[in-house]
Amino acid sequence: MSALSRFTKRIVWGLFILCSFQTIAADNLLKINTDRAKFNYQMLCQGCHTPDGTGGKSVPKIKDFIGYFLQKEIAREYLVKVPGSANSSLNDAQLAEVLNWMIIEFGGESVPKNMQYFTTNEVATLREQPLFEVVEYRKMLIKQLTLSNRTVDETSDQK
Numbered sequence: 459m460s461a462l463s464r465f466t467k468r469i470v471w472g473l474f475i476l477c478s479f480q481t482i483a484a485d486n487l488l489k490i491n492t493d494r495a496k497f498n499y500q501m502l503c504q505g506c507h508t509p510d511g512t513g514g515k516s517v518p519k520i521k522d523f524i525g526y527f528l529q530k531e532i533a534r535e536y537l538v539k540v541p542g543s544a545n546s547s548l549n550d551a552q553l554a555e556v557l558n559w560m561i562i563e564f565g566g567e568s569v570p571k572n573m574q575y576f577t578t579n580e581v582a583t584l585r586e587q588p589l590f591e592v593v594e595y596r597k598m599l600i601k602q603l604t605l606s607n608r609t610v611d612e613t614s615d616q617k
């Protein structure tokens with residue numbers, strides 16, 4: 459192989475690797491259209507989850523809590539598989555956006571510093587397996603998470 463073609467080959471590989479990194483980066487990039495996310499939340503989620511994420515009697519508090527689910531893969535997946543998310547009329551990109559927005563908007567200190575944003579592809583795969591028996595499953599998940607002491611006190615008397 460001539461020096462030139464080896465050189466060309468390296469360039470091609472270099473570009474290829476660069477491009478694949480960029481695609482991954484672009485997919486993970488925070489592309490939240492806040493107005494659209496908020497609008498979708500207001501139209502489809504807020505009725506139960508309330509405007510500030512406090513929730514209600516049978517609707518869990520998302521405010522200062524939702525971010526805890528990002529600690530474990532199985533709990534992260536729950537946020538997409540829960541019926542309110544998985545069965546919503548939002549498309550995969552919109553659902554990923556609303557979930558990311560809800561976490562940032564309401565999560566407060568529960569959100570991990572290195573939060574990994576939901577991507578369209580991830581959401582598309584996960585929502586194909588929606589959950590049915592949610593209440594017990596949720597309790598089981600929460601036992602596996604590390605909550606701040608204050609939050610444990612607050613949640614202990616919830617359902």
Ligand code: HEC
Binds near residue numbers: 506596
């Ligand atoms: C009819 C009421 C209702 C609507 C509308 C609703 N949810 Fe929910 N959501 C719930 C309830 C109740 C739970 C607790 C789990 C369960 O029992 O399904 C929940 C749980 C969740 C959770 C997990 C949080 C936790 O702490 O368990 C997420 C994420 C979520 N919903 C997202 C959404 C999104 C996104 C929308 C709008 C597209 C939405 N929900 C619309 C009632 C609702």
